[in-house]
Amino acid sequence: MAQATSPPEAPEVIDEARARRYSSDAAGLGRLRAGAFVAPALALIAVFLVFPALWVLYLGLTNYRLTGTAAAEPKLVGFDNFVKAVSDPAFWNSTWLTVQFVLGSAVIGQVVLGFTIAWLMRDRTGPLKRAVEGLVILAWILPSAVVSFLWVALLDRDGGTLQALLHLPGFAPLLDHPMLSIVVFNTWRGAAFSMMLYGAALGNVPPSHLESARLAGASGWQQLRDVVFPHIRGHILTNLLLISLWTFNDFTPFMLTAGGPDGQTEVLAVHVYKVALLGQELGYGAAVSTVILLINLVVAVFYLRLLRSKK
Amino acid sequence: MAAIELRGLTKVYPGGVKALDSLDLAIPDGEFFALLGPSGCGKTTLLRTIAGLETATGGAVVIGDRDVTGVQPGARDIAMVFQDYALFPHMDVTDNIAYPLRIKKVGKADRQRKALEVGTRLGLDQLMDRRPGQLSGGQQQRVALARVMATQAKAFLFDEPLSNLDARLRLEARTFLKKLQRELGVTTVFVTHDQAEALAMADRMAVMEAGHIRQIGTPAEVFQRPANTFVAAFIGSTPMNLLDGTVRGDTLEVAGCKVPVPVSAEGLLVDGERIVYGVRPEYNTYSAEPAEGSLGGKVAIVENLGASHLVTLEVGDVLVQAVVPEGDEPELGVDGFATPRRDRALVYRDGELVSA
Numbered sequence: 001m002a003q004a005t006s007p008p009e010a011p012e013v014i015d016e017a018r019a020r021r022y023s024s025d026a027a028g029l030g031r032l033r034a035g036a037f038v039a040p041a042l043a044l045i046a047v048f049l050v051f052p053a054l055w056v057l058y059l060g061l062t063n064y065r066l067t068g069t070a071a072a073e074p075k076l077v078g079f080d081n082f083v084k085a086v087s088d089p090a091f092w093n094s095t096w097l098t099v100q101f102v103l104g105s106a107v108i109g110q111v112v113l114g115f116t117i118a119w120l121m122r123d124r125t126g127p128l129k130r131a132v133e134g135l136v137i138l139a140w141i142l143p144s145a146v147v148s149f150l151w152v153a154l155l156d157r158d159g160g161t162l163q164a165l166l167h168l169p170g171f172a173p174l175l176d177h178p179m180l181s182i183v184v185f186n187t188w189r190g191a192a193f194s195m196m197l198y199g200a201a202l203g204n205v206p207p208s209h210l211e212s213a214r215l216a217g218a219s220g221w222q223q224l225r226d227v228v229f230p231h232i233r234g235h236i237l238t239n240l241l242l243i244s245l246w247t248f249n250d251f252t253p254f255m256l257t258a259g260g261p262d263g264q265t266e267v268l269a270v271h272v273y274k275v276a277l278l279g280q281e282l283g284y285g286a287a288v289s290t291v292i293l294l295i296n297l298v299v300a301v302f303y304l305r306l307l308r309s310k311k
Numbered sequence: 312m313a314a315i316e317l318r319g320l321t322k323v324y325p326g327g328v329k330a331l332d333s334l335d336l337a338i339p340d341g342e343f344f345a346l347l348g349p350s351g352c353g354k355t356t357l358l359r360t361i362a363g364l365e366t367a368t369g370g371a372v373v374i375g376d377r378d379v380t381g382v383q384p385g386a387r388d389i390a391m392v393f394q395d396y397a398l399f400p401h402m403d404v405t406d407n408i409a410y411p412l413r414i415k416k417v418g419k420a421d422r423q424r425k426a427l428e429v430g431t432r433l434g435l436d437q438l439m440d441r442r443p444g445q446l447s448g449g450q451q452q453r454v455a456l457a458r459v460m461a462t463q464a465k466a467f468l469f470d471e472p473l474s475n476l477d478a479r480l481r482l483e484a485r486t487f488l489k490k491l492q493r494e495l496g497v498t499t500v501f502v503t504h505d506q507a508e509a510l511a512m513a514d515r516m517a518v519m520e521a522g523h524i525r526q527i528g529t530p531a532e533v534f535q536r537p538a539n540t541f542v543a544a545f546i547g548s549t550p551m552n553l554l555d556g557t558v559r560g561d562t563l564e565v566a567g568c569k570v571p572v573p574v575s576a577e578g579l580l581v582d583g584e585r586i587v588y589g590v591r592p593e594y595n596t597y598s599a600e601p602a603e604g605s606l607g608g609k610v611a612i613v614e615n616l617g618a619s620h621l622v623t624l625e626v627g628d629v630l631v632q633a634v635v636p637e638g639d640e641p642e643l644g645v646d647g648f649a650t651p652r653r654d655r656a657l658v659y660r661d662g663e664l665v666s667a
């Protein structure tokens with residue numbers, strides 16, 4: 001309305017001012033009102049993410065315990081906790097177990113299983129595809145407590161479903177092959193994410209490229225190597241980054257094996273739980289958590305580097 | 312190098328679309344064959360079925376003297392250029408051209424030499440280290456051609472390889488492709504929906520409609536003597552005049568005027584029967600005065616075609632078009648007369664050409 005009544009040269013001025021404003025503030029709300037919109041989200045992030053993270057950093061520097069005098073008045077002990085952590089063989093043992101768990105169940109298990117299902121289902125439609133995808137996704141969305149119970153019921157030495165079906169005396173996978181058990185469990189549980197991600201990625205591979213390779217006589221494996229993988233390289237790396245970090249920090253194995261037997265499945269998440277809550281050494285647990293955070297950062301930087309080095 | 316023969320080829324897509332309907336076609340060895348037709352008539356399907364990328368629902372595909380109907384695409388000895396060229400973005404030009412050779416387990420040195428040789432022939436020798444993303448559309452097209460040439464396949468299949476190029480480049484590529492095919496002498500099937508392309512390049516061409524071939528012939532035959540009204544209406548830069556008429560003894564009554572029976576239909580018509588009279592605007596002579604056997608009416612539209620004009624006359628309640636040389640174009644609304652060339656006009660009975 002203002003433009004309609006203003007003299008001919010005025011609109012230019014208004015437009016210029018508006019252009020300047022729009023360049024920094026697309027919604028035209030102004031700083032104050034825009035700030036009011038994001039404030040609730042920022043407050044939540046601060047309270048539930050930033051503060052606990054900083055609190056853990058602080059706790060790691062103290063001798064804070066769950067009970068006793070050190071719980072009432074924790075004292076700063078400098079880097080003692082960190083020194084203790086990196087010189088503790090149990091910590092390195094847990095780290096090694098975690099690496100096995102991540103490589104076995106995420107990098108190999110979930111990626112291979114997820115990709116294989118996505119590849120086999122790529123051209124299919126209809127009930128078979130829906131059934132397979134439905135089952136895989138079901139494993140992913142059920143609560144951890146529920147699926148853990150199902151697997152314990154399946155693998156248990158006395159009265160487990162597998163035992164009842166196969167009648168193998170002394171067959172106790174959770175006791176004899178605990179790491180293999182949690183790797184298989186986590187592969188089964190997490191394959192859905194990779195399957196969906198690769199399913200979407202495969203849809204982006206131009207059919208003519210695959211056909212061109214087929215016309216040249218390329219085998220199934222050659223088509224994967226020469227056409228599919230180069231096309232979905234970014235998806236593969238993003239997928240690896242996400243599931244590596246999730247698996248690294250995953251606590252669910254505890255519900256299957258409780259870290260045992262004899263610490264054979266005490267991955268880092270379980271290790272922290274044991275020292276901080278069962279051992280009551282909150283300060284030490286916080287220090288271990290900080291080291292885990294650093295390892296996570298290294299892994300993330302590694303993948304992001306690979307992603308960026310896209311030629 | 313081999314001939315291609317299709318026998319009763321049928322393709323029904325899941326969902327019931329009959330894209331090819333019992334189609335017979337024989338393409339001799341070394342021929343440059345164009346497939347032309349409106350969108351959705353089954354050209355791409357035909358090409359893909361020859362390549363083996365679609366399995367035929369019925370009928371047979373024979374390449375050379377081998378029935379390849381059930382053979383995998385990779386074992387058919389056929390190379391195809393896709394509309395989007397399908398160059399692999401992560402490989403450089405050399406690797407792209409040499410890819411089929413690599414699959415055939417040709418040694419690295421040999422295939423690089425071959426890639427350079429073919430690339431040089433297509434003027435790509437300066438670009439051999441680039442990736443497809445660093446090439447222009449025309450260069451990408453030549454890489455796709457080079458890849459096909461390096462395979463030494465028995466036949467080439469092109470699916471609208473020029474449609475991504477701009478108008479100028481298209482003309483150049485057209486000439487280039489034709490010359491190349493001549494030199495190589497490889498049987499080539501070329502899909503296009505640009506009829507100028509088909510007319511200019513092909514040794515022979517087929518016009519398709521809804522899964523059927525409506526006419527096969529040399530471009531000259533198809534242009535001058537369309538076998539039916541579908542082809543007549545489809546072919547030509549300006550559509551043919553197709554006018555309802557009745558046979559009246561030695562003459563035809565068309566749009567209220569009398570025109571002589573065309574040479575091609577002489578002695579083949581029955582007095583009183585209803586026919587369709589066809590004449591291309593290019594074969595209509597325009598005059599401001601009435602002439603023997605002319606169609607007279609009012610000038611309704613004059614369109615500029617560059618070196619000539621397309622004049623549309625209202626003759627009774629039908630429209631008749633004629634091409635008029637530059638400088639001779641009439642004013643709108645004046646009386647005008649179009650005289651069809653008797654040796655070029657055609658007569659259709661029930662949609663099919665009447666001829667001896």
Ligand SMILES: Nc1ncnc2c1ncn2[C@@H]1O[C@H](COP(=O)(O)OP(=O)(O)OP(=O)(O)O)[C@@H](O)[C@H]1O
Nearest residue numbers: 324325328330349350351352353354355356357504
């Ligand atoms: N994968 C498919 N599934 C089902 N129907 C299809 C499929 N591909 C093509 N069709 C149908 O088959 C018919 C022929 O398609 P085709 O792609 O061969 O046409 P075309 O002549 O190449 O057309 P255009 O000039 O537009 O490329 C069309 O009716 C099309 O809708």
Ligand SMILES: [Mg+2]
Nearest residue numbers: 354355356470
């Ligand atoms: Mg097509």
